[in-house]
Amino acid sequence: MQNPRNVPDDALRAAREHLIRRGLRDGTQLAEIVSPDIEHSWRRSIGVEASARPEAFLFVNDFDPDGILIRAAKSVMDHWLQSLSGMGISLFLSDQSGQIIARRLGDKAHGNRFDEAYAAEGFNFSERSVGTNGLGTPIEGRQAVFVRGAEHFNEALSPLACAGAPIMHPVTRRVIGSISFACDTGLDNPLMLAMSREASSQIERRLLDLGSATGLALGMSQLRLSSSRAPVIMLDAQAVMTNISGLAVMSSELHTTLWEQLRGLEWTGAKQTIEIPSLNVDATVQRIDDSGGSSAFALELSRIPDAASIPRKVDADLPGTDSSGxxxxxxxxxxxxxxxxxxxxxxxxxxxxxxxxxxxxxxxxxxxxxxxxxxxxxxxxxxxxxxxxxxxxxxxxxxxxxxxxxxxxxxxxxxxxxxxxxxxxxxxxxxPEHPPAGQDRAAPxxxxxxxxxxxxxxxxxxxxxxxxxxxxxxxxTLSETKERIPVLAAHFLDAAAPADRSTLSAVALQGLMRWRWPGNVAELRATLESLGRAHPGRVLQANDLPEHFRNTGRRTLSKLESLERDAIVAALEQSGGNRSVAAEALGMGRTTLYRRLRALGIETPEFMAP
The missing domain is CATH 3.40.50.300 (P-loop containing nucleotide triphosphate hydrolases)
Structure with missing residues (x-):
């Protein structure tokens, strides 16, 4: 099925190239060629200098496979895949950045075709990166859109037809991802647009259900502990609740350090007592499991921390500080x-x-x-x-x-x-240990x-x-006192670019917290000052960190994954490091091989052929 205006792909490409050459101020009307949604997306893509080249697809692969969006979408995607069996339609889920975090293939034989179009987990499909497409465009436009053939900005996607819809947070209504139905251009159906809208609504309802489970557990804990005058803090990976006393001590940095500390505890009973070094207090911790399988924690601090022990913004001019922070x-x-x-x-x-x-x-x-x-x-x-x-x-x-x-x-x-x-x-x-009698007792x-x-x-x-x-x-060592990292990191970023200071996202801060820091504070300083100079004024994401920081939380492989890893390593050795030849020998697409290399933690030398 061709696009609704029955415009051939060659004419669509010519119109897009004309718009690129003439610039955004060109007054050419495209209403007879593409829909307003596609034209607006083309113009946005040109404005941010998105690339039409296939090599523009970046393999990010920075997402939590157990994240709440994936958990909420799993049953929805599985249901649609079963309902659409035999129609050649596949489903793709992206996070708010446009990165594909899950997919379901309607026809296993089409897997290589989608891989050749980089439509696989871990690849960035944001409109800012690769232009008009069925995942990134709904996020930017905040509405459902159908993109067919050469309406895609990047030529690698021209063999596909994709209908996508944004996924909104059920409470804040902020865009947190998108869902897209995709197929070959000869198989597309107008109903795919309505299907994407319905799938999006189903995921949002599922998100509300999961969020309510965690929120209810946290709220019940707060009610049980609310009589305490000491700070009471409830948290999971994404949210924090606290009583009035806890407001004075709570911060995004403390949330990150507490979460990293709590997620590593070995539980032998319903409650544990832990030390919070950054506040110089102890806390009684209770673990709460929600229906989605993740954990939340309720903490009751032993006392209200002294004001001097509460982490604060670094001020290099205060007594007791120095240029290092x-x-x-x-x-x-x-x-x-x-x-x-x-x-x-x-x-x-x-x-x-x-x-x-x-x-x-x-x-x-x-x-x-x-x-x-x-x-x-x-x-x-x-x-x-x-x-x-x-x-x-x-x-x-x-x-x-x-x-x-x-x-x-x-x-x-x-x-x-x-x-x-x-x-x-x-x-x-x-x-003399003390000033002589009669002299100023405030002497040095x-x-x-x-x-x-x-x-x-x-x-x-x-x-x-x-x-x-x-x-x-x-x-x-710094690895023994990681609670210092948030305060130190803030100071080092400030020192790198005082007039245009960068900040760390929660995920990036978690990456720093999980590193072993063999070079101690000196290594942290060099890392943060380098990042601050390279990305002034930005919120630093996990992708901005050096590679070794992004692999610190790698999970243990299952037996099946270990066998897959061994097979890939053997194929790479037999091919002399040629990844294209290795992919062919393994019976998978080259893009799938790249994805599996990263997912399985297989390090490949720089000299290997692509």
Whole structure:
């Protein structure tokens, strides 16, 4: 069946190319050629410079296979597929970005054909990317549309006819995805448009049912716990409810960190007690399972957190902060360890892995202790170059003037400097502990000697001396204190582009929270500042993160998937890395192979042929 105006595909292509060449200000009327919906979509596509080239289809593959939209659509799509059996019509579901997140093939033999048109899970069909199509256009236009043949903006889709409708959130009426019925251009039927509208309504009703189940469970928990004066928080992956006391502590960052913490718990009973380090409180947690199979949690905090412990926006000018932003995320446990170590008169050894923020935590603590001159910072790895030991004289003079000294990278201290290190410790111990009687009690505190070191890299002769003269403070790795990540990330993004600051989406923040951070805070800083400079003023999505962040939550493969993975790896090896040849040997389309490579976590070298 041809388009309603019986315009040949060649004439449609000519009209579209004419519009592209002449630009949006061209006054050519297309009413005799295409419907107003298609013309408006063409013009939108041109305005955002969508591509008509087949290679414009991006394989994103960034979605939750157990997400609520997929769960709501599953039974609807299965029902329509059974009803349309034998008609050659397939169904496609997209999320709000236009990414295909599910499909049902009406004819298995057509699978390769759809794959060649990139109509498979994980590919981006947004109108901004590939122009007019049956998934992206309903999202942009917020209404159902039928796109036939060459009415598609991208030539890869011209063999298809697609009728699609937007899916609205049942409460907010915000577009959260789309559903499309697609077939070969010779098989399309005008009823497909009505079918897409009906399928969309069915999915919206199913969404309301699923949402009501979770909302009811959360609401019931709130009623049971509402007599508590302490904060009560109910949350699932997408939503949060809280009482009045909980409003002061709740934020999108806390939601993300709590969800990551709770989803990893091993449940042995109905309730558990957990620690929330970012708030310095304990909480009693109860798990709630909804009818859709996902979980929600109800938390009752042990007390109302102190205002000082509630995460806040980083302000680099506040006392106790520094240019790294680490001071603004100064964990209570580290501050307590510094205070305890600082009760004695001798040196303090700050121990931790490289990049964990030892210097920055030290600066934050010293700044909070004394408003006097900044400390003298020396690096042990440079001391062999100081033949005249001028560093030692400078350090003694600083201590005599009441100025603290920080000696970094103590693991690189030459053996010849050990006696001078002991002498500096003696110098700080000889200072008066308190100002003499009659003097201002607000006078600066005595100078401190702080040594930063990586114990794993320290030679025995250094470790032995440190154990004799210094009280230790251990700085945990970033992977051990991931609750700091939201505050640190906000600061590093702000530092990268202060005038046009980027922010993190919830999914992107989850990607950061799940990474193991072998380079600690230094790695986080380099990552966020690079992203902030590359994407100023944007809400960073999971796709913007480096590849290794997007694979951290990969699930365990089933036995069947493991067998499939082994077969694909063997085919790639036998083809010498040629993915087209491997796909043919496996009996699947090349696009399907790309999709399975990503889904099964198969890493392929850059030199492999496409």
């Amino acid at each position: 680490v001071g603004a995320a100064f964990p209570h446990v580290i501050r307590t360890a510094f205070d305890r170590a600082g009760q004695g008169p001798g040196a303090i050894a700050v121990c931790g892995q490289g990049g964990s923020g030892k210097l920055h935590h030290t600066l934050a603590w010293l700044n909070g202790q004394d408003s006097g001159p900044g400390p003298l910072i020396l690096d042990a790895c440079l001391l062999p170059e100081e033949k005249d030991a001028s560093w030692f004289q400078a350090a003694r003079e600083a201590i005599a003037d009441g100025r603290s000294v920080i000696l970094r990278h103590l693991e690189d201290l030459p053996r010849s400097e050990l006696n001078r290190l002991k002498a500096l410790d003696a110098a700080v111990r000889q200072q 505190s005595p100078a401190r000697l702080v040594l930063t070191m990586n114990p794993e890299a320290c030679p025995d002769f250094v470790s032995d001396v440190v154990s004799q003269i210094a009280a230790r403070v251990t700085v945990p």
